[in-house]
Amino acid sequence: MRRFVLIAIPYLWLLALFLVPFFIVLKISLSDAAIARPPYIPQFDWAEGIWAFVRELDFENFIFLTEDALYWKAYLSSVKIALISTALTLLVGYPIAYGMARAPEEWRPTLMMLVILPFWTSFLIRVYAWMGILSNEGYLNQFLMWTGIISEPLIILNTPAAVYIGIVYTYLPFMILPIYAALDRLDGSLIEAAEDLGCSRAQAFWLVTIPLSRPGIIAGCFLVMIPVIGEFVIPSLLGGSGTLMIGKVLWEEFFSNRDWPVASAVAVVLLLILVIPIVLFQRNQQKQAEAEQ
Amino acid sequence: MNRLSWFNAVSLTLGFAFLYIPMVILIIFSFNESKLVTVWAGFSTKWYGELIRNQAFLDAAWVTLRVAVFSSTLATILGTMAAYVLVRGGRFLGRTLFSGMIYAPLVMPEVITGLSLLLLFIGVGLDRGVFTVVLAHTTFSMCYVSVVVSSRLITFDRSLEEAALDLGCSPAQAFRLVTLPIIAPAVISGWLLAFTLSLDDLVIASFTTGPSATTLPIKIFSAVRLGVSPEINALSTLMIALVTVGVITASLVTKRAMVRQKQEEQAAARAA
Numbered sequence: 130m131r132r133f134v135l136i137a138i139p140y141l142w143l144l145a146l147f148l149v150p151f152f153i154v155l156k157i158s159l160s161d162a163a164i165a166r167p168p169y170i171p172q173f174d175w176a177e178g179i180w181a182f183v184r185e186l187d188f189e190n191f192i193f194l195t196e197d198a199l200y201w202k203a204y205l206s207s208v209k210i211a212l213i214s215t216a217l218t219l220l221v222g223y224p225i226a227y228g229m230a231r232a233p234e235e236w237r238p239t240l241m242m243l244v245i246l247p248f249w250t251s252f253l254i255r256v257y258a259w260m261g262i263l264s265n266e267g268y269l270n271q272f273l274m275w276t277g278i279i280s281e282p283l284i285i286l287n288t289p290a291a292v293y294i295g296i297v298y299t300y301l302p303f304m305i306l307p308i309y310a311a312l313d314r315l316d317g318s319l320i321e322a323a324e325d326l327g328c329s330r331a332q333a334f335w336l337v338t339i340p341l342s343r344p345g346i347i348a349g350c351f352l353v354m355i356p357v358i359g360e361f362v363i364p365s366l367l368g369g370s371g372t373l374m375i376g377k378v379l380w381e382e383f384f385s386n387r388d389w390p391v392a393s394a395v396a397v398v399l400l401l402i403l404v405i406p407i408v409l410f411q412r413n414q415q416k417q418a419e420a421e422q
Numbered sequence: 423m424n425r426l427s428w429f430n431a432v433s434l435t436l437g438f439a440f441l442y443i444p445m446v447i448l449i450i451f452s453f454n455e456s457k458l459v460t461v462w463a464g465f466s467t468k469w470y471g472e473l474i475r476n477q478a479f480l481d482a483a484w485v486t487l488r489v490a491v492f493s494s495t496l497a498t499i500l501g502t503m504a505a506y507v508l509v510r511g512g513r514f515l516g517r518t519l520f521s522g523m524i525y526a527p528l529v530m531p532e533v534i535t536g537l538s539l540l541l542l543f544i545g546v547g548l549d550r551g552v553f554t555v556v557l558a559h560t561t562f563s564m565c566y567v568s569v570v571v572s573s574r575l576i577t578f579d580r581s582l583e584e585a586a587l588d589l590g591c592s593p594a595q596a597f598r599l600v601t602l603p604i605i606a607p608a609v610i611s612g613w614l615l616a617f618t619l620s621l622d623d624l625v626i627a628s629f630t631t632g633p634s635a636t637t638l639p640i641k642i643f644s645a646v647r648l649g650v651s652p653e654i655n656a657l658s659t660l661m662i663a664l665v666t667v668g669v670i671t672a673s674l675v676t677k678r679a680m681v682r683q684k685q686e687e688q689a690a691a692r693a694a
Contacts, residue, residue, distance in 0.1 A: 135507055135511070136507050136514055138500065139503045140516070142560075142561070143524070146539065146542070150539050153538065153541045153542055154534075154537060154538045157541060224433035224437065225434060225437035225438075227430065227433070228430035228431070228437070231427070232430070245669070246669055247442075249668075250445070250661070251661055253622070253642055254658040255445070257448075257646050257650070257654065258444035258447065259444060260649070260650050261447065261650040261655075262447065264460070264649075266460050268447055271460065298440070298441075298444070301441065359533055359534065360531075361533055362624060362625070376531060379534075379537070383537060393537065393541070396533070399533075399534060407526075411525070
């Protein structure tokens, strides 16, 4: 009895506040835009049962998504931005994780703390910090013009470049930590063995270190890529009107156009896109856990 | 171990410079006299004064704090229960669905979580405000708590619980007297994580709140959309300071607890 209660409470909570809301999104995405315009109170007549639901099915919103180029362009550009920024984060994060794993033992807890600390600091504030740096009269342009490298300010804020910088900056800890964990476990004698057997340092790195840290690289890439696809704060503060990302489109569809059925349809398609990386990630983590046992 | 090679030293220096310089600049310019944030015009703490006199920010901070305390406490209770069920609960009907619902919110885009919860609240006719934001934050942060607590439960020596049961404890007593003290550091860090996630959240709160309850991130977001402002720099500095002190304290406390636990274990081993 006690066990039943222990299971039931968190279970019911998640059912009511996580799973049921998805079905509501699905239902609204399939309902008629005209009746569903706010102030609209959805009619949930569960008594009528599944048949009423099926009868009312209306794919109008999804057809609308395919007709308007804005949406599929936004999906494509979100995926593109996510892929490129994941690669950039890996390029920036790997040397840091590698340096941490090679640092003297007594430094490592402090270095770990320095990586984790920004993660606890407000995401919004970390994105905001870059607005002052990247703007036309911002600190970066001031610095570059002071050194004489450029004579005209660079336009970075409100371009995709600013979005990439913001993503790499805010998601860097997610990339560093799993790679560091993998490198930290790596047995140093393997690299010595490779070097003894005639590998150069670079060869040993390519042939031993990189393959052995692959689980960390894969985990880090997924941890960056999945949330970036649906990112809203970074494109809206740093990207300007020129950067199209689906999280921002969904937000505007909801708050500015107040078209709830279309916003719901955008959410459903976004979820379908995310299912692929999420399942791959889950599989990778499971394989990892099994390998460790 | 070996000393740092020059390559590693350079990559660490550049990496940490990249992570910290933006925040250092933000902090420095919060003490700038000028309203033009990019031009230094002398040291001043006047923006902190402005901040304290700004009633809208104070109200938002109070709402945020209440939401964070309630939602992180609820999330810690629910998340610990969920972790216990997942690690110790054995098999039950719908276990796969349950663990799926624990892990899914961790990777769910916030815009989707926010939208779906809002549509639920409207569907059941709940008035939006502090209460609905607490419900929303509890739901996603309980999953983080449960991941943190279950990773501690997995490494935990089960025979300690069994010994307590053999010595006549009821399951509830065994949990309270044996399990809880051992997993306490994980429960506390779960609470801290839930608390900061709630303090930090813009997207989910924007969807699920009503006009009566504006949280600090919503307020900050609407202010910074118009550009950089010295007042927001001052506010950010305060928040960064708070988090830094909190994280360092927490890590010192858990370090001390771990040392003490190790000493006790060694003493017990010697006595045996």
